[in-house]
Amino acid sequence: MLHIIQTLSKNSLYTLFVLACLMLAGCSAERNNPLSKAYHNTTARYNGYFLAKEKLQAIEKSIQDKTVYDYNRPLPIFPPIDSATYKAHAADLEDVIKKASFPIQYHANSKWIDDSYLLIGKVRFYELNFPEAAQTFRYVNSTSKDRHVKHEALVWLMRSFMKLGEMDNAWQVSEFLRKERLNRDNARELYLARAEYHLMQGDTAAVIENLDLSLPNFTKRDDQSRVRFSLARLYQERGQTKEAYQQYSRILRRNPPYDLGFFSRLYLGQVSELDDTQDLNRIAGYYQKMLRDEKNTEYRDKIYYEMAVFERRQQHYDKALENIALSLKTPGSIPNQNAYTYLLAGEIYFDNLNKYDLAQAYYDSAVQVYPQQAMEYEQVLERRNILADFAQQYNTIQLQDSLQRLAALSETDRLAFVQNLVQQEEEARLQEQAKQLEQEKQRKARRSQEQQAAVTVGGRNNPDAAMAGGNTSGVFYFDNPAAMATARSEFVRRWGDRPLQDNWRLLSRGETVGGQEEAVAQEAPAEATETETDETRSARLQAQVDTYLQNIPATTLALQQSEKLLEDAMFRLANIYAQKLNSPDDATATYEKFLQRFPQSEHAAEAHYSLYLIYSRAGNEQKNASYTKIKQQYPNTIYAKLVDDPNYMSQNALDNIKAHTLYDSAFAQYELGEYQQATAMLTELRQVYPLNDIPDKVAFLQVMITARSERTELLRQQLLAFKQQHPSSPLAPRADELLQRYQDLESKQQLRQEVPAPPTAQLPDERTPEQRVSNSIALSSARERNAARQQPRPLNLSAIPDTATGRQDTASTPQTGTPLDTTGIAQDTALAQAPEVQPTAADPLAYSNAPDSAYYFVMLYPTEHAAFKDIAAKYEKYNNTYFRNQKLVMEQQPFDGNRGVLLLRAFPNMKEAQAYTIKQKAPQSPIGKIRGVEFITFAISSENWQKLLQKKDVEEYLNYFRTNN
Secondary structure, three states, X not given: OHHHHHHHHHHHHHHHHHHHHHHHHHHOOOOOOHHHHHHHHHHHHXXXXXXXXXXXXXXXXXXXXXXXXXXXXXXXXXXXXXXXXXXXXXXXXXXXXXXXXXXXXXOOOOOOHHHHHHHHHHHHHHOOOHHHHHHHHHHHHHHXXXXXXXXXXXXXXXXXXXXXXXXXXXXXHHHHHXXXXXXXXXXXXXXXXXXXXXXXXXXXXXXXXXXHHHHHHOOOHHHHHHHHHHHHHHHHHXXXXXXXXHHHHHHHHOOOOHHHHHHHHHHHHHHOOOOOHHHHHHHHXXXXXXHHOHHHHHHHHHHHHHHHHHHHHOXXXXXXXXXXXXXXXXXXXXXXXXXXXXXXXXXXXXXXXXOHHXXXXXXXXXXXXXXXXXXXXXXXXXXXXXXXXXXXXXXXXXXXXXXXXXXXXXXXXXXXXXHHHHHHHHHHHHXXXXXXXXXXXXXXXXXXXXXXXXXXXXXOOOHHHHHXXXXXOOOOHHHOHHHHHHHHHHHHHHHXXXXXOOOOOOOOOHHHHHHHHHHHHHHOOOOOOOOOOHHHHHHHHXXXXXXXXXXXXXXXXXXXXXXXXXHHHHHHHHHHHHHXXXXXXXXXXXXXXXXXXXXXXXXXXXXXXXXXXXXXXXXXXXXXXXXXXXXXXXXXXXXXXXXXOOOHHHHXXXXXXXXXXXXXXXXHHHHOOOHHHHHHHHHHHHHHOOOOOOHHHHHHHHHHHHHHHOOHHHHHHHHHHHHHHOOOXXXXXXXXXXXXXXXXXXXXXXXXXXXXXXOOOOOOOOOOHHHHHHHHHHHOOHHHHHHHHHOOOOOOHHHOOOOOOOOOOOOOOOOOOOOOOOHHHHHHHHHHHOOOOOHHHOOOOOOXXXXXXXXXXXXXXXXXXXXXOOHHHHHHHHHHHHXXXXXXXXXXXXXXXXXXXXXXXXXXXXXXXXXXXXXXXXXXXXXXXXXXXXXXXXXXXXXXXXXXXXXXXXXXXXXHHHHHO
């Protein structure tokens, strides 16, 4: 028996030894046998990958749960992540990387390596390290053999590209996956990623389409309900109330979380069909029932807001404004609710009541607290700015009208009126002060009663409770409802009604700022002002009277200034009505009132033209009267051209380019000292292009030429004429400076008495204007020519004093001993003495690679083709979406017979201009999907563009560009 036992023991040990050897062989990462694969797959999955995946899912759930949703708008497609989110989960994310790295390091031959790398890529994404995340997802896609893992990696790669702003790459990934067969989870995530892409593009229809496609692929009910809510809100914003109603109803049938169900019920009333009085009463009663429900206490401000929207639908604007006032007074916990409430009030006053001054006040309040990441924030801000401009002009008109009426009174009546006004203001101030004191007294009384009630709980006048701050004997403080109520009341009084959250002292929430400031203001009791003596009070009131009297335009000069302010404000107000508020009736009335009061205004021609356009759009016969006035009274203005040819501006744009070129040529001749030729070119410019857009620069260059070639009396006349004709020109301060220096030299009797000697004699210039323009361009570098377009170089008037030769030596010092800045004169002398550049030395229109100050994107396209019908509007939307920071300016003009030019400027260098040109091949570009139509796009410097406009040979430039870039 013992022998048998010993034999079995030896066999068991042998068996265990064999099994141990097999296990050790399977543990080797280099082996590829079935046992090794099974071991490494099992260990990699459950010791590393599984734990890492579970922890990452817990992090994602935490991010989802802590997201505070703004139910006034569609919910975010993916939970938003930022630096605060990353910092809150930094340690856990690093732990996920450690766990996911375990299979990669120790089980390299397992099939869970690609899954582990995918987890690491997601962690990098949540760590906001999007470049490294994209690199990891690329690696998984290129190495994995599991197509589902590859698809998941590509979806996350698309999201990474969107975070990096690489929208072209994101779209390419999306298009690739469109051809693949995805599983349910990957299909859902792809549709959501596409929805996010189109949301960033501003394409609401595509967002709706992709959200709708994602719904059947959800496995979690609440996640699906959130997407349905966003879909319903988008339908509602587009006016598709029937579709929105269906989505809200489906959410409510799925037993959603309370907040999601509450807002779905709330919005259900907005999209319900209101066919009769019974429906109206049903919805109104539904809102009242929600107000009475204690569970909705923190949402009452939102309920009042929705009641305002409901009343607005029925055109009951007074009731809507009453509910808006209740919403603003009611504290709540919904993020940014006050912003939307202010905006609704502004829209009612703006769109429905046309009370623009009140609309401005509400829009201004809305902008202060509106979420800046919202897509419509820019629209709200723009309208606020328009209304702010409106309010400024409107208030200026009211103020100046009132002041002028007071100025027309006798001195005695004027003084009596102002004294009465000051007395009324003083009485109102005293009443407000008394009201504040009474309110403070009532607050103190309520606090005293609350404290007394807390003390007497559990026993009348309990001294122990009083010493314990309301904690009666035997009762824990947090179980004492009276003490808790008192503490909460005190907290709300001091800090406002804040939600329960960490670091509440450090948080600045737009919707609670006002309440907090009010609470802080109430914290300190309003102290009665010190009693004033009769003398002090009388002195203060008299000082106020004197201040008001000083603002009344009692003198002729002050009245003229007031009249000018009134004139400009009335004209600007009419323009705002016509161009920004789309209110033709108000614009017409304001223009007509303006022309009646200021018929000789400098804005009269433009006002008549604006009336002509308004009458023409309305089919009003009065347009004929406006046409006649423009043609008869303002025949030489641009408006006389426009009433005959609405397309005159596009043709004039090309004329302006030619005028700029001729001006550059004149300036080049001026710098060479060829003043007669420069003057001839300026004369030609005025005659051929009388409506150019640089009349102030032309006039100032003529002043500069006069200072160097004519008598001093003519210089003074031209300076005064320049100031009168171009008061708002950027060159006006330069003219003032020259005139002041002229007067200083005149007072010192240092002005020259004779015409300066002409520069070195030149042979007669027999070149044509085109040749002169070409040669002048060849003489100037790109930097000098760009400076010339801005404004002429400063002129040193110290050269004006005469000497024995009639021209002051630039190297000498004036006899007065004043410092002399000879830089400008020295440069002029050097240029005047330079040898003439012969036209045959080089081709003046040869393209150059010299560095320039600006670069353009140019597109030549067939103007009659339907594909380019709205090309300007498409590019404006495209640039606002992808290139808003570049602030590109767009111009359109004809090029040759059937082609037009779309020009975008200005890029700081050729590299950026070329990059923009290459991106036009992408599908989201306005021209990315145009096929079968011949058009040309290219990048070009501003210097080469001017040459191309003269040559009109596009192929020559493209050949040059291919060779030199």
